[in-house]
Amino acid sequence: METYVFDGSLEGLLTAIFEFYERKPKSIALVSKQHFEPLLLTEVFEVVSDEPKARRVWEGMRKKIGSDWLLRFYKAFLSEQPVMFQQLFVFACYIFDNPKGAEQNFGHPAVIAVTQMERSVSRERHRMKAFIRFQETIDGIFYAPVEPDYNVLPLIGTFFKNRYADQRWMIYDLKRKYGLYYDLQSVTEIVLEQLPETKSAAYLKKDLLHDKEQLYGLLWQDYFKSTNIPARKNMKLHIRHVPKRYWKYLTEKLPDPDAYF
């Protein structure tokens, strides 16, 4: 078995699929450079990302499975999970080697794997839509730091653009060190040389914040408490819906309001 090593990009993954059909080895293992550990006896083929090749595979898949499924494929890719790369490869081959409609075979392991991962990524995307909390800065930019489990920023740009069309905003993925910035016209990807100064993990220093920010933070915390019904308390359910790893950035879950403002 040959091991195909690609650069971790979608283009690279698609190129690998192209090369597989071009070179026709019996079977391959697909690994990204980042996760590749060379062993003595593995035969290695280095995939060189190539746009035209990638595009041909992409369009070929579109013809077979349509845009909806193509988006699912892309979402599963954004999981960045090493095992997923191999599954996506198997899925693509299964699609190409069978007549149209094969993606609906939920009895097939690769179809199931892609579907499950796509759901997982979608869930994380949905959580970002819900749990992102903006802080208004003195220069009027609404800033939100995030650390999503998967690389979901490419999936939420349009959503926030439609929603906050009249305010400038920035969502920054601290884990992957890039962000989205909306300047009232369009959303662009940005990389900050230096992150803004923070007081706690999530909160900007007071002199960077707009005057009203503190009051809104407090009002939201108050509201969160007032709207709770203590007689129905159910912390297990609460934590299932709002997992603890997200609390760090949730205004309503910060312990002491004075500590961060």
Place this chain on the structure above:
Amino acid sequence: MSERIREKLHILADAAKYDVSCSSSGSNRKNTNKGLGDANGSGICHTYTEDGRCVSLLKILLTNHCIFDCAFCVSRKSNDIKRAAFTVDEVVELTMGFYRRNYIEGLFLSSGIFKNADYTMERLVRIAKKLRLENKFNGYIHLKTIPGASQELLTEAGLYADRMSINLEMPTESGLKLLAPEKSHDDVKMPLGFIKDSIIALKDERKIIKHVPKFVPAGQSTQMVVGATPETDMEIMYSANEYYKNYDLKRVYYSGYIPISYDDRMPIIGTQPPLLRENRLYQTDWLMRFYGFDVHELLNTKNPHLDVDIDPKLSWALRNMDQFPIDVNTADYRMILRVPGIGVGSAKKIVMARKFGRLRSDQLQKIGIAYNRAKHFIRCADSIFQRNEPEPMHVKGLILSESNSKYLKVPQNQLSLF
């Protein structure tokens, strides 16, 4: 200034929290004017309270002053509590400020009745109008319909709101009369019917004229309190079914009564709210709306109460063992949906996947069905031939021994009669 607004928010959010609806879905209001917000598409729960309920909207009363004295309501006239009222601008500012920070999907605005119905409704409409027209707010707005408000005001409200709702309060007329003699279900039916007819009329108009204004695009909902009065589950769900059918409601909410009064007509303060019963009612509601069940199959004079220890779908299946087992490789989608342990998503996947070959149990498990529950009701490619008809009580025992319901630890305040 900031202390006063904090106090008001505390009082008026606290008074509004017994209204359980927090849905922000079902609308189609897009941000086309480069304003703030977009209420197009699925709803979002921005956080959950410690009782596990979704927080999607800023849910407040405009005021908790009220001329009525309904026994089940914290804001009743005779209750000795702090009163407050927001100004129109305060509500608008709070909504905009919260929305900009992505705390909420929009506003849920209700109110105690001060002076009279029209006076109150007019204030609610004024806030919605200001948000839409002056602040270009396209987020979700849920307005309460005030019983007795004029049709002109309801029509205007419908132009700015995404959803409107009016609460039945008690599942039956007699229950309502017991606790709120001044109120009647007819006060609810009239506006529900009027808004429903207006929605239909505008839909028809839209077929002819392109630019017809939006009118309550996310439809109407209602709520009834459960456990304050002695209705059976059957009475409750028959009532819900009637309102779903007659008024085209998007949702009926069931709110387990939380004792807030020493009134001896109702459960005393400190009594546990009937959370499990509430959950079973919602399960029944879902079976009616998404699983093709008729309410009479689930509840009838033979079975006027939902089982406490098992969910209504399993309960129905055990009462109808003659219809099982079904072969998932050949059965109708309709029947697959009725198998305990198989949901809508899995049922659809099964129907698609079986075109590629007969499904085995390992595939069914991967598809995501609750196999340990479903296995008693289905056959698949690798099922072993079974000679004996399964005995319902035996199956129930097997399923119960394997599952540990989250509710078994919750103290029960509903005793069974037998």
